[in-house]
Amino acid sequence: MNKRRQTSQIHVGKVGIGSDYPISVQSMTTTKTRDTDETLGQIYELANNGADIVRVTCNEIEAAESLVKICARSPVPIVADIHFQYKLALAAVEAGVHGLRLNPGNIRNEKQIKEVAGECLNANIPIRIGVNAGSLDKDILEKYGDAVPEALVESALLEARYLEDVDFHDIKISVKHSNVPLMIESYRRLAETVEYPLHLGVTEAGPAKSGSIKSSIGLGSLLKDGIGDTIRVSLSADPVEEVKVAFDLLKALDIRNRGVKVISCPSCSRQQFDVISTVSEIERRLSHIKQSLTVSIIGCVVNGPGEAKTADIGLTGGGKNTHQIYISGVANHRLKDKNIVDHIVELVEKYIAEKNINTSPDNQEKQLIALKN
Numbered sequence: 034m035n036k037r038r039q040t041s042q043i044h045v046g047k048v049g050i051g052s053d054y055p056i057s058v059q060s061m062t063t064t065k066t067r068d069t070d071e072t073l074g075q076i077y078e079l080a081n082n083g084a085d086i087v088r089v090t091c092n093e094i095e096a097a098e099s100l101v102k103i104c105a106r107s108p109v110p111i112v113a114d115i116h117f118q119y120k121l122a123l124a125a126v127e128a129g130v131h132g133l134r135l136n137p138g139n140i141r142n143e144k145q146i147k148e149v150a151g152e153c154l155n156a157n158i159p160i161r162i163g164v165n166a167g168s169l170d171k172d173i174l175e176k177y178g179d180a181v182p183e184a185l186v187e188s189a190l191l192e193a194r195y196l197e198d199v200d201f202h203d204i205k206i207s208v209k210h211s212n213v214p215l216m217i218e219s220y221r222r223l224a225e226t227v228e229y230p231l232h233l234g235v236t237e238a239g240p241a242k243s244g245s246i247k248s249s250i251g252l253g254s255l256l257k258d259g260i261g262d263t264i265r266v267s268l269s270a271d272p273v274e275e276v277k278v279a280f281d282l283l284k285a286l287d288i289r290n291r292g293v294k295v296i297s298c299p300s301c302s303r304q305q306f307d308v309i310s311t312v313s314e315i316e317r318r319l320s321h322i323k324q325s326l327t328v329s330i331i332g333c334v335v336n337g338p339g340e341a342k343t344a345d346i347g348l349t350g351g352g353k354n355t356h357q358i359y360i361s362g363v364a365n366h367r368l369k370d371k372n373i374v375d376h377i378v379e380l381v382e383k384y385i386a387e388k389n390i391n392t393s394p395d396n397q398e399k400q401l402i403a404l405k406n
Contacts, residue, residue: 034286035259040230043159043203046110046131048085050159050205050263051230055289056256057085057263058279059232060272061114066096066103073106075272080108082276083291083323086263088112088134097124104129112161116168119145126152134161137192138168146192150201159203162192165236166210180210182219189223204229205263209236213251220255230262241270245278249285256286290325293381296340297330304332305350306373314374324385328377329359338364346380348373360384 042051050057060079064072066089076087091097091113104111112132113125117139125133126149133153140146153160166180170188177184185208196204206229210216216235224231235251238244248266255261266278283289297312298304312330319328329344331337334351338359341347347359348368355369360380368376 034257034288037259038224038231038261039228040262041202041204041228043205043230045086045112045159048110052262054262056261056283058083058276058283058289059086059088059112059263059265060084060275060279061088061265062090063272066090067093067099069099069102072099072103076103076107076109076111079272079276082273083280084109084276086110086112086132088114088265090114091121091125091130092116092118094121094124097121097128100125100128100130104131115140119149122149123152126156126158130158132159132161134163135192136163136165136168137188138165138170141170143195146195147199150196150199153203154199154201157203159205160196160201161232162189162196162204162206163232164188164192164206164208166212166215167237180215182208182210182215182222185210185219186222186226190226193227193229205232206230207232207234209234209267211235211237213247216251217254220260224260231260232263232265233261234265234267236267238267239269241268241274241278244268244270248278249282253282253286256283256288291323292325293319293322294325294327295319295330296327296344298332298336301332303335305352305354305356306332308332308350311373315377318374318378319381322381322385326381326384328381330377346377346384348377 037052040051042053048057062072062075064075066072079087087109089111110131112134113130114134115122116136119140122133164185169180173184173188189206189208208219208223210219213235233252233255235248238247252264264279266275268275280291284294295316298308300309326345329340329347331340332350334349337349341349341359342362349357351357355367357364358366358368
């Protein structure tokens, strides 16, 4: 891992964004924002699964009016997603949102953009300049002929200049593309040009499986090099799945460890029990746990002991239905003719209680970021 890129710092509500803070996870509701209760229900579900910030569509005055109650009752900061109508941005600010996302491709009037920035400055509300390859400014698109990285970055810098002209600097920027290599190049170019925090995402990434792969490659490549301060995995799936994939991505990079990390082997004929079904059920049974710990489930003695030594709880498959259990990397006892899933779940819950692993994920992440910087 490279050292984190140093940026300016902003706050979306109580969530700090920038190199001084943990990388935050975002998602977006799929409900009609005018439906206050349904939208809040989805926000709570996202928050319960770890989302730090939730974005909601503000595409009509009824949505802006609903934001008053949504922002007051939401457990996490709310960002209003604004397209085409700058007056809806003004209404969202008045409603009490914690942040705005503006699309430079469809709100192009400089005077209107500066008016929104002025209201956000007075209300201490940050703005994300959200450039998307699919809705690029027409003049810039005509200049470059296609949504190339240079075009996305130019669009972002032009919008930033409008905001800076009115002394507005609480800015984060995204330059999203559905093409992963072009997305990576766009962000790298932008990271070399500005000191603002960057919101990472592969836009229109696709269905859950392929979209997760594309997002992991795009976001993972940048995060590994220290680029990125907040992320969204954009999937054609339940928004909760976006949050889960985002945390899995961060866990894989040892950036932000929330929940149980399961290390397990691929299937082969050496396994001494059904690894596939066992791991699937263990992961499901432990999905409610927010504390960070590692569980190793390996089907035989080839790699099992080595992996278990680095895990909090480990199991190595042995012959005659007798398996070795490890706790804190040390061989502890053998498991014979007993339900593996129930036993591992019981051990994890006991381990958490005995070790008093009740440090909040936020505190763990702050400690981690301090070490990495």
